[in-house]
Amino acid sequence: MSNIHIKRHLPPLAALPAFEAAARHQSFSRAAEELHLTHGAISRAVAQIEDRLGVELFVRRNRRVWLTAAGERLLKATSAALNGLDGAVEDIHRHDGASPILTVSCEPSLAMRWLMPRLGGFREANPDLNIDLRLAGGPVDLLADGCDVAIRRADYGISEQYITTRLWAEHAGPVCDPDCWETILAGNLSNARWLHARTRPDAWDVWKRASGSEATAASEQYFDHFFFALQAAVNRLGTAIGPLPLVHDDLKAGRLIAPLGMAPTGYDYVLITLDPPVRDPRISLFFEWLMAEAGDMDGGALPGNDMMGPGKKI
Amino acid sequence: MSNIHIKRHLPPLAALPAFEAAARHQSFSRAAEELHLTHGAISRAVAQIEDRLGVELFVRRNRRVWLTAAGERLLKATSAALNGLDGAVEDIHRHDGASPILTVSCEPSLAMRWLMPRLGGFREANPDLNIDLRLAGGPVDLLADGCDVAIRRADYGISEQYITTRLWAEHAGPVCDPDCWETILAGNLSNARWLHARTRPDAWDVWKRASGSEATAASEQYFDHFFFALQAAVNRLGTAIGPLPLVHDDLKAGRLIAPLGMAPTGYDYVLITLDPPVRDPRISLFFEWLMAEAGDMDGGALPGNDMMGPGKKI
DNA sequence: ATTTATTGTGAGTAATATTCACATAAAACG
DNA sequence: CGTTTTATGTGAATATTACTCACAATAAAT
Incomplete structure (x- = not known):
């Protein structure tokens, strides 16, 4: 039960800001200026990631550098990661951790034909809580996708790490x-x-x-x-x-x-969450609204x- | 032009895996086992993040710990970040950086009434390239959202850092x-x-x-x-x-x-990309298909x- | 040919991450 | 109720690493 080793292959995280800045500027020296470091530090940070991954991230041509395909791929993930973390830190400083955004993963057909037409009502009733709706079907990984809740038709085994709350049959x-x-x-x-x-x-x-x-x-x-x-x-x-x-x-x-x-x-249609809905006021709000909207569904x-x-x- | 300082507030990145493991296990000791470190290392890593953010991430009650609201928020971003990076590294190792997934950000109404009904055709014609469709409107931040391309109605100023390719009027x-x-x-x-x-x-x-x-x-x-x-x-x-x-x-x-x-x-409806569509074969494939599908649109x-x-x- | 702008690198140094050993605290147990 | 067990916190020592400096190398710009 407790030995769920998540074996990840991560780049050296501390080197990522240097890589990201270098990629953005297409220059190690500019990146060094931005981060108040020397160009050597940037060079070593990039080299460190390249060593770890065994791939070149930049094509070096004497007075300029640009990204390889591998570099582009890593940049995408790195930017998303850093921006996501930055957003989290800002949320924490502003709202003490309670994000005013509820990220909902929903099956496309249900979203299009049922949820979306009703979301306007939710927004009017709860203007402070923004819903970020993502369309996705099948098994969901709340943490990996950064979602707070998922709505699914329970026609497959749902991982036991989640709490599933029945919405309607x-x-x-x-x-x-x-x-x-x-x-x-x-x-x-x-x-x-x-x-x-x-x-x-x-x-x-x-x-x-x-x-x-x-x-x-x-x-x-x-x-x-x-x-x-x-x-x-x-x-x-x-x-x-x-x-x-x-x-x-x-x-x-x-x-x-x-x-x-x-x-x-x-x-059944179910709501999938990490913790029981009552523990997060945003989720419990959304859940109550869902059940009210679905009054004639069951x-x-x-x-x-x-x-x-x-x-x-x- | 070059002094676009992106001022971020980031947690100490190297400490994040420790935090994430601790949050997942709700235990510093288990996290230490998973990462082959001592519990002291985990304790200090978590304390380091807390110091930097000025917020407590865990509620410590003698024999167990659990996340505060701030901790939950940071966990969400951290998991997404680490999983995203892991995915990038795997892509790089498998496909030398060319992700077989094209992430498309599209306005909800266009997606629902035009794009989604046609995507099946694209999937049939290009079974190797999976489209990950995200619904979002307004200004787009491709890097922050981890999207490769965005389709938008150009009714607002689009950041000059992007390449916009006209699709149809x-x-x-x-x-x-x-x-x-x-x-x-x-x-x-x-x-x-x-x-x-x-x-x-x-x-x-x-x-x-x-x-x-x-x-x-x-x-x-x-x-x-x-x-x-x-x-x-x-x-x-x-x-x-x-x-x-x-x-x-x-x-x-x-x-x-x-x-x-x-x-x-x-x-105009435009395709928004980081580089000209021709530079990425996935994007150029998608673009060509879009233009063919939109033949009678303009x-x-x-x-x-x-x-x-x-x-x-x- | 000289200058300029850029990245790579060896060696020394500063910073920090990790461990060890011990402290602390409360639940679990007999 | 005392003892044991299971946890986390922390000071001090140590191992590791990140960073800088100074110099090397390279090729474009002048």
Whole structure:
């Protein structure tokens, strides 16, 4: 448990400011001036990093130097590292450590179709707390990515080092444009053109299992992204499996209907944090807001609820 | 020009691995084991950072330690910094510095409505080059954010330290759902309900100036995001000013029409890089692809083009 | 050819990082 | 309740390293 050795290959950290300044100025002498050192110190610092990495960072041509490809790569990471640390120190001096920025990692489709349209409301309610939204899917490394919280669909094992707080259980069901539901109800779902997404190829199977349906598709079409399949459904191209959060606003606005209702897929959406949300007031604020916004997300849109459009009973 | 002193407040960098390990283990002794040092070395490293910052990083209670708020903030930056550097070193060792990841910073609305739907195509065409997309608006600091390129609407002064490459000139015009254009043409634009976005409050004025229109709104409505106003237009709530990239796909799919055509707004969309795109093969690849995808973006959708729906002549 | 601007380097020195040994403190244990 | 165990803090000695200085080397600028 305690011998989680993180084996890193780090350059000599103390030499990084010298390297960064030298790269910025493309000159060891200017870097020396900036840092109030001698050019020899810069030269040795750079040489030290090069020795450690076994790669040349600069191309030296008599009166000027410039970065090699390796140097460019290291500069990118170095600048990010130094600026990030500088920002942290400033935050600490100004706000005693409580950063007024909450960095949220969210899956792209959920962010686009659910979170972003609502973030304006959060900003209005909490003008002091800025949300920095990053789109990313799959396993998350909060520390490495510098994120405070992540929102994920818990369809994979989430590292035990994190605290996961359940947000809502995912419900999903076939969605199509309002004009097509009669067609579907007249016969059955097998009349429909099924829209698939390669990012979640089992969506239809999961739904069939959850709802006990035995339907097969009349025709099928594949898209690269879930987002795209849903857009196609809005655009009357067929019927897609819509997870509730991603189609919530479309259902509410009448752009889509879910004539067969929604069934739980067995997956939860969770909030991933390093510590329990209550420990960080920013996170607890965000969490409370999320839960309030998601009030009608968790079973509230099952058959019997009027959000679904007219054909909610199968 | 050369005396751009970047005044940073950095913690003692060499002490950071000790701090990070101590924070991770919540124990100085475990950290010492991991780093093959004595607990005294860890204690002094942490104390050194605390002295420099003038803040306590750990709460010491006899047999355990945990982070203060300031410590948590510094840990976030430190982890990100060390992991970022580690990644750079690994890239350098594996690929001699050429990272197989291209980090792209893009404005959220453009990313959502134009870039993301196309990225799948890029990934298929270039499976070796992964795109890491970050949503951010306004001024960009490529180095600080660790981004290779940024895509921006050049509506503000862009720092001279960057190379800006023009992508296309923005065209914009009123867009509404296909059923409403007859209403508009029957009278004029003043019959319409104008949809505004607080993120670009001058959009209608800019268009009126560009097109010479003197119209005024029959009624108006405000939204928090451009994205939202456009969604409202799709949803038949009124007429919004649609910049071509953001409504391109909606026009093409017939969800929206632009009965009065598009006029240049005077703003360019640009690619922002540290060096000319040709110098980095990843960037030049991405740039070429962008230009190919944007083939019909630059004036190609002006009145007279059939992309606009039936009412393209005013 | 001389000057100028730049980086590399050996040797000495200044600074600092690390250890060792001991001090301290409170929980755990019998 | 005393003893042991597990932690961290710290003074002094020591090992390491970072930095400077002075000089070397190089090639462009004059």
